[in-house]
Amino acid sequence: MNSAWSDGTRAVRAGSPGRVPGDPFLPGPVFAGTYHLPGEPTGPYQYGRYANPTWVGLETAIGALEGAADTVVFASGMAAISAVLLGLTAPGEVVVLPSDGYPATRTVGEHLAARGVTVRLVPTAGDQLERAVSSADLVWLETPSNPGLDVCDIERIAELAHRAGALVAVDNTLATPLGQLPLALGADISAASGTKALTGHSDVLLGYVACADAELADRVRSWRSLTGAIPGPMEAWLAHRSLATLQLRVDRQAANALAIAQALVGRAEVADVRHPGLAGDPAHPQATRQMRRFGCVVGFTLADADTARRFLAALELVADATSFGGVHSMAERRARWAGNDVPEGFVRFSAGCEDTEDLVADVLRALAAAGRG
Ligand SMILES: Cc1ncc(COP(=O)(O)O)c(C=O)c1O
Numbered sequence: 001m002n003s004a005w006s007d008g009t010r011a012v013r014a015g016s017p018g019r020v021p022g023d024p025f026l027p028g029p030v031f032a033g034t035y036h037l038p039g040e041p042t043g044p045y046q047y048g049r050y051a052n053p054t055w056v057g058l059e060t061a062i063g064a065l066e067g068a069a070d071t072v073v074f075a076s077g078m079a080a081i082s083a084v085l086l087g088l089t090a091p092g093e094v095v096v097l098p099s100d101g102y103p104a105t106r107t108v109g110e111h112l113a114a115r116g117v118t119v120r121l122v123p124t125a126g127d128q129l130e131r132a133v134s135s136a137d138l139v140w141l142e143t144p145s146n147p148g149l150d151v152c153d154i155e156r157i158a159e160l161a162h163r164a165g166a167l168v169a170v171d172n173t174l175a176t177p178l179g180q181l182p183l184a185l186g187a188d189i190s191a192a193s194g195t196k197a198l199t200g201h202s203d204v205l206l207g208y209v210a211c212a213d214a215e216l217a218d219r220v221r222s223w224r225s226l227t228g229a230i231p232g233p234m235e236a237w238l239a240h241r242s243l244a245t246l247q248l249r250v251d252r253q254a255a256n257a258l259a260i261a262q263a264l265v266g267r268a269e270v271a272d273v274r275h276p277g278l279a280g281d282p283a284h285p286q287a288t289r290q291m292r293r294f295g296c297v298v299g300f301t302l303a304d305a306d307t308a309r310r311f312l313a314a315l316e317l318v319a320d321a322t323s324f325g326g327v328h329s330m331a332e333r334r335a336r337w338a339g340n341d342v343p344e345g346f347v348r349f350s351a352g353c354e355d356t357e358d359l360v361a362d363v364l365r366a367l368a369a370a371g372r373g
Contacts, residue, residue, distance in 0.1 A: 001013060001014065001064045007178050007247045007292075008247040008248070010064065010065060011065065011178065011243055011244060011245070011246040011247045012244045014060075014061035014062070014064045014065050014243050014244075015057050015058060015059075015060040015061025015062075015064065015240060015243070016061075017057070026057070026237070026240060026241060027053075027054075027057070028237060029054045029232075029233035029234050029236065029237035030052060030053045030054050030233055031233050031234075032045070032048050032052060032233075033048040034047055034048055035047070035048075044056075048230075049225055049228050049230060050225045052230075052233055052236070054233040054236045054237050054240070055073050055230070055231065055233075055236050057236075057237075057240055058073050058231075058236045058237075058239055058240040059071040059072065059073050059208070061240055061243050062177070062194075062198075062208050062210060062243075063210055065177035065178070065243070065246075066172075066177045066181065066182075066183060066190050066210035067177075067181055067183050067184055068183055068190070068210035068211055068212065068217075069211055069212055069213055069214045069217065070210075070211055070214045070217035070218075071208055071209065071210040071211065071217065072208065072209045072211075072217055072220045072221045072224055073194070073206065073207070073208045073231050073236060073239075074206070074207035074208060074209070074224060074229050074230070074231060075205065075206070075207065075229045075230055075231050075232075075235075076193065076195060076205045076206065076207045076229075077173060077191075077192060077193020077194065077195055077196075077205075077206075077207040078104055078108075078193075078207065079207050079224075079227075079229035080191045080192070080193070080207030080208055080209050080229075081104075081105055081108060081140075081171070081191060081207070082108055082227075082229070083209060083220050083223045083224060083227070083229065084138075084140070084169050084189060084191055084209055084220065085105075085108050085109070085112060085138070085140065086108065086111065086112070086223070087219065087220060087222075087223030088138060088167065088216075088219060088220070088223075089112060089117050089137065089138055090117075091115055091116030091117060092116060092117075093117050093118070093137035093138065094117070094118045094119075094120065094135060094136045094137050094138075095109065095112055095117055095118070095119050095120070095136065095137065095138045095139075095140065096119075096120045096122055096129070096132050096133055096136045096138070096139045096140065096166075097109045097119055097120070097121055097122070097140050098121070098122065098123070098124050098140065098141065098142045098145055099121035099122055099123050100123050100124055100145050100148045100150060100341065101124065101142035101145045101146060101171065102142060102146050102171070102173075103337070103338075103339030103340060105140065105142070105171070106121065106339070107339075109121070120132050120136070123150070124141070124142065124143055124144075124145040124148070124150040124151065124152045125148075125150035125151070125152065125282065125283070129141075129152055129157055130156070130157065130160055133157055133160050133161040133164065133166060133168075134160055134161075134163070134164050135164055136161060136164055136166040137165070137166050137167070138166060138167045138168075138169065139157065139161045139166050139167070139168045139169070140169050140170075140171070141154060141157060141168070141169070141170045141171065141182075141187075142170070142171040142173075143170065143171075143175075143180075144174050144175065144276050144283065144287070144294075144295060144297070146173070146174055146297070146324075146348075147297070147299055147334050147340060147342060147346070147348045148274070148299065148342070149274040149275065149276055149281075149283060149297060149299050150282075150283055151276055151283035151286045151287045151290075151291075152286070153286055153289075153290070154168075154170055154180075154182055154185040154186065154187055154290055155185045155186050155290065158185060158186030158187050158188075159186060162186070167188045167189065167216075168186070168187045168188050168189070169187060169188065169189035169190075169191055170182035170187045170189070170190050170191070171191055171192060171193075172190045172191065172192045173192040173193040173196050173197075173198075173325075174196070174197070174295045174296075174297060174324070174325075175291060175293070175295055176192070176197045176198055176246065176250055176293075176295075176325075177190070177198075177210075178246055178247055178250050178292065178293055179250065179254075179291050179292060179293040179294065179295055180290055180291045180292065183210065183212045185290055187212070188211065188212050188213065188216060189209055189210065189211055189212070189216065190209075190210045191207070191208065191209045191210070192207065192208055193206070193207055194206030194207055194208055194239055195207070195323065195325075196323060196324050196325030196326075197246075197249065197250055197253065197295070197296060197324070197325030197326075198239065198242070198243070198246065198325070199238065199239045199242040200242055200245070200246070200249045200325055200326055200327055201238075201242060201326060201327055202321075202323060202326035202327075202328060202330075203238065204235045204238050204239055204242075205231075205235065206231055206235055206236070206239050207231075248353075249327060249353055250293050250295075250296070251293065252353045253295070253296035253325070253350075253351050253352060253353060254277060254293045254294050254295060254296060254351075255356060256296070256329070256351035256352065256353070256354070256356050256359050257275055257277065257294070257295065257296050257297065257298050257349075257351040258275060258277045258278065258294070259356045259359070259360050260275075260298050260349060260351055260359065260360060260363055261273050261274075261275035261277070261278045261281075261298045261300075262278065263360045263363065263364060264298070264300055264363070264367075265278065265280075267367070269302065269303065269307075269367060269370075269371055270300050270301070270302065270367070271300070271301040271302075272299070272300060272301045273298065273299070273300045274298065274299040274300065275294065275297070275298045275299070276291065276294040276295065277294030277295075296324060296325055296350050296351045296352070297324050297348060297349065297350055297351075298348075298349040298351065299342075299346065299347070299348055299349070300346070300347055300349070301342075301343050301345050301346045301347070302345035302346075302347060302370065303345055304344055304345045305333060305335065305344040305345060307345055307370050307371070308333040308344070308345045308346070308347050308370075309333060310369065310370040310373070311347065311366050311367060311369075311370035312331055312332070312333060312347070312366075314365070314366035314369035314370055315331065315362055315363070315366045316362050316365075316366075317329055317354055317358060317359060317362040318330060318331050318349070318352075318359075318362060318363070318366075319331075320332055322337070323350070324348065324350030325350060326350065326352055327352050327353040328352045328353075328354075329349075329350060329351055329352035329354055329359060330349075330350050330352070331347055331348065331349040331350065332347070332348055333345070333346070333347060334346050334347070334348045349363075
């Protein structure tokens with residue numbers, strides 16, 4: 001891809017095949033459990049669990065956006081995360097995981113511990129991380145973290161971790177490659193759930209591992225071939241199709257998220273409004289240094305669980321659902337799930353692509369309704 005192009009152009013063009021007369025702009029999904037393979041196995045397509053042309057198109061596209069040497073797509077974000085954490089570690093090694101990130105990542109950490117890997121859980125914010133990575137084999141960062149929206153200095157942590165010989169992986173789910181480029185900041189791996197803003201329509205589960213080094217990607221791909229954590233061709237094609245609008249979606253979502261955060265800040269009935277793009281947010285200075293867009297998620301705390309429930313029920317434009325990054329706004333009371341260290345009234349809000357004034361009006365109206373009891 002032309003390195004002079006800006007984000008919107010890159011998103012539209014990512015992974016586009018050449019202009020072959022008579023061909024569609026993006027070839028449809030290839031459904032193949034196996035391929036013709038006479039004689040000894042050679043060529044890129046031998047068996048459906050190992051490779052698929054629709055994955056390759058998507059991997060080329062995501063790799064171009066992430067600035068990766070090679071990228072491997074997976075059936076879900078957790079399949080991608082598990083491939084890195086389980087596939088690239090060995091007994092006796094030390095792995096650093098965020099204590100405040102997506103809870104299922106820590107649960108994979110429990111499986112690592114059972115296999116003789118030492119797992120250090122460290123908060124994303126603060127200086128503990130710098131100390132923890134100086135004697136690690138694999139460092140997993142999640143920045144901004146979900147749901148707390150804390151941010152760490154990827155470049156600094158990568159430098160310290162590399163001095164110790166550790167691999168550094170960043171969960172780039174919330175930011176997307178248009179929000180931050182972990183590999184350019186020194187990470188070895190940028191991995192993500194493509195289920196969220198990357199595909200953005202709440203109709204696909206997907207994950208990927210983008211690697212700075214092709215040999216590392218080979219190891220990740222071997223793990224995928226072995227475990228079969230592969231995306232369906234239809235999902236891969238839908239994801240690739242969605243990438244063309246990535247910049248339009250993440251720009252609108254980030255603008256909506258910031259508008260909502262600004263509308264909530266300072267209101268008596270709302271505490272601890274968090275969004276990395278909000279001036280005054282503790283994560284804002286570092287976010288400004290390493291992010292180009294601040295994502296769609298806003299966190300805030302209402303008085304108690306019942307107030308949060310009333311708020312969510314009163315929203316007209318916002319679905320009560322557990323995800324983020326979709327074109328439809330959604331929110332949830334995060335403490336309804338185990339494993340999240342948040343107050344009972346904490347709301348994780350994902351701004352969609354609705355018109356800003358409609359969304360802000362809906363949020364303020366629901367807030368007033370929740371306050372009436
Ligand atoms: C930061 C983060 N990483 C990974 C995942 C897992 O993604 P998936 O649901 O696609 O497996 C999630 C899911 O919410 C997430 O928020």
